[in-house]
Structure formats: structure tokens, C-alpha cells
Amino acid sequence: MDEKSAKSKKIILDILILIIGLSIGYAIIFFALGLGDTWGMTLHYIPDYDSNNSTLELVVLTEDDFQKYPALKEAFLTRDTNVDTSDPEKRLYEVNFVVVQTRQQINEIREYILNKVFYWEGGYYSAIMPIE
Missing domain, CATH: 1.20.5 (Single alpha-helices involved in coiled-coils or other helix-helix interfaces)
Structure with a gap:
């Protein structure tokens, strides 16, 4: 036994x-393989953006941008458009957060959004992702 x-x-x-x-x-x-990586991208609304006094590149988004960067499209199309912008102390207002799934998408979109301000439907936005 x-x-x-x-x-x-x-x-x-x-x-x-x-x-x-x-x-x-x-x-x-x-x-x-990068399949376990997920990073978030935060979209911020900038109500008082002054393109004349900015060193950031201004990008007017097109459908081509949205096809190349689906997370960017998701961020803009599902953003909160009812943000209270009455606080004079704030310069940025978070309007959305989306998850970017693969390492390749993370690297591509991070490189694309770097040092840019996006113009979309009459407003100015910045997209931010954490650095690895």
C-alpha cells in the first residue's frame, strides 16, 4: 500500500x-508576443487652446487617421461631449479613456500622438499615453 x-x-x-x-x-x-499588453489612451479636451502660441503640431483628423488608428477613432467618437468646463483653474478636461490592445498598436499610436493637438468637430484635443 x-x-x-x-x-x-x-x-x-x-x-x-x-x-x-x-x-x-x-x-x-x-x-x-505582446498579446498581454494593454495600455490606455486618455483623450483631453482643451477649451482655450491657442494655436498661435503653441509648439505642438495641429492635426485636423481625417477618416484615414481613424482607419490607421482605431483606438483614436473610438476615443473621439465615444468622447464625453457634456464636460463641465467652468473651472478656470483647469486647462485640460478628460473626456475619454480607451484601451489599446497590442504592442504594435501601442507603439504606433504613441508615436503618432506625440506632441500633437487634434482638431475635431470644432474643438481641440490632446491624447496622452503612459511611457513604457
């Missing part, structure tokens, strides 16, 4: 080691 019990425990231990090993391997591959 002790020999059977020892064999059973060894089999159970081997199965647990296999499951843990496969889980770790899966996690390494998943994150190495």
Missing part, C-alpha cells in the same frame, strides 16, 4: 509540475 501511495503522490506531483511549467511557458510566450 505504501508503494502504491508513493507512486500516486509522484504522479500527482509530476502532473502539477507539468501544469505549472506549461502555465509559465504560456505566459512567457503570450507576453513576449
